[in-house]
Amino acid sequence: MKLSINHEIFRHITNSPEYYSRGDLLFQYRNCDDNYIGFVLPKRLGAAHKRNKFKRRCRALFQLMHPKTGLNKIGIIIKTRSIDVPYRSIHQIFNQFYQHIES
Numbered sequence: 001m002k003l004s005i006n007h008e009i010f011r012h013i014t015n016s017p018e019y020y021s022r023g024d025l026l027f028q029y030r031n032c033d034d035n036y037i038g039f040v041l042p043k044r045l046g047a048a049h050k051r052n053k054f055k056r057r058c059r060a061l062f063q064l065m066h067p068k069t070g071l072n073k074i075g076i077i078i079k080t081r082s083i084d085v086p087y088r089s090i091h092q093i094f095n096q097f098y099q100h101i102e103s
Contacts, residue, residue: 005038005075013038013075020100022093024081029101032075037062040079054083054090061094074101 005013009032017028037059041051058078066074 005036005077009036009075010038010077013077017077020097022096023089024085025090025093026079027097028077028079030075032073034073035062035066036075038075038077040077041083045080045083050083054080054085057087057090058094061091065094065098 012032013028013030013036015030017030020027020029039055039058041054043051045051062076
């Protein structure tokens with residue numbers, strides 16, 4: 001499972017993605033050759049350590065939840081309006097996201 005993306009994979013995902021939005025998070029996703037997760041977090045959202053904490057939480061949930069779903073390989077780009085989202089809220093949004101793509 002690869003957790004970082006390069007510009008080619010980013011372009012592949014953003015070319016014609018499917019969207020899922022809940023709360024402050026927007027997921028752009030598309031089938032890929034492996035599992036990827038990327039982020040669009042501009043500096044205006046907060047200090048680097050806060051943006052990194054948000055990314056760590058999302059990566060951990062992706063690694064925890066994706067193997068349990070039995071889904072194909074997927075690439076996800078996460079955009080957010082705020083990085084001050086509690087872990088519990090991120091976890092609930094990831095649960096809803098996986099329920100959405102499984103159906």
